[in-house]
Amino acid sequence: MLKLNIKNETSRLRAVILGTAISNGPTPKAEDAYDPKSLEHIKAGTYPIESDMVLEMEAVAKIFDKYEVKVYRPELIKDFNQIFARDIAFVIDDVLIKANILPDREKELDAIQYVIDQIGPTKVVSPPEEVHIEGGDVMLWNDHIFVGTYKGSDYSDYITARTNIEGVNFIKEMFPNKIVKEFDLVKSRIEPRDNALHLDCCFQPVGKDKGIIYKSGFREESDYMYLVNLFGKENLFHITREEMYHMYSNVFSISENVVISERNFTRLNDWLRSNGFTVEEVPYAEISKQEGLLRCSTMPLIRD
Template structure:
């Protein structure tokens, strides 16, 4: 397989889509990886497997409609395998296997059959000290945008997934790119004050537009850099509640086709007014785990 990912929005040809099959029981509060899942476990509203399967199949149908080759993880019994973006990501012709939370290592094994189709020289496993998840990594032409957290209390946050060592390693892998890192706001307990990944508070769409939430960024000048780069007129600024609902976590099939959650009325109207075709799907149950469409897809090939 010849991988090719230069940015977030070129025409998609092949993708890994996670699976909700045999997702396992509702986790215990102490086993939750993020504050939103924890909130729903405590409230008794954690999503049901059957509902999540239906939501993911709706996405699969949209991808098939656009002639995208869809790979799915091998199903591991009673195991959460929804968020395919966490465990690996592609930049140019290389697939980088993420060093993720130890409890989730079996997820990598379930997609091994895909990355074994890639030339061995293009399969990258970063050094052990590099922590990274694909939701924090966004190739954008000459840039690679990376969400990180570099506070001394990094180890206190289960929501801090990508460290400075990973940022430096990715810069070394792609010396011809400009790696731009962004410090993200983290909370283990309040989902409205937690940007779990960069794609939970920011995402480029189309050729020159972006969705963004200011409070997701710890350093205002870093947020402002993105606003200046894309231009204020090209920015869709989302509220704290919209970030909580995962408005920035849509998924681009091409520069003019976006898969979005059906309840994102304000965003979907703006997208259509700006010339996008919006493929609406139900994804509100999966959103309860603090991830949405970008989190559950991992592109392999774009034109």
């Protein structure tokens, strides 16, 4: 039996689901792209190839092994993208919440059913149909739950708008004892540099009191200021538009002082080290071409 426990983003990791790039399928057609960054690389002929992405994910698996983290991988679906484990479900406290994801991704949930079967049935929740919510938009910070959303009236026109206000309200009702704070994110179907696909594309806490943030990812300055006031401006590493595009805020914490980061994120990695973090660098630039990085491809189940 798996006893889930996730209260924040940075406590010592014990068990995680890591996606897989094996049998990832052919390069999608432009009209099938889920996000503007994938579309950009499909059109440019630079869309990542399977063998490169498999190597990148294995580098992460090796680091989990080094830190004695129990790793679950999805069962393989032939010719299907199963990299982004964070999209399909997420854990709050001791409850696993299934995401209502894009319908053609339902199979991804079936591929982790063997893990879900190890969780007590009362601890697995499927939200009602009108609730849209994805794990990349849900971020735990002790007594807070941060939720990325999109409040524009054109929500349904945006395949990049993944969590709706019904999703925010669902979390508020499920966790009445938590401070649930939603953030209205900037979306674009055509320009990846102006598209915060999920909250973790423009913000993520690290350590005990620090965070990585992209100010222009928030539609409302008051949302950005909420985080500045909570964390303190001196504790936030501000990233540029280009750094946001390369997914600088999408690192992944193994503990309060160990962070897995992309090896090319020189400015960020220097800042992390200067603040006392151990930085485990991995190659992940190919996977980032699909507008997802380390946090997107991991789904923590147990932290101390």
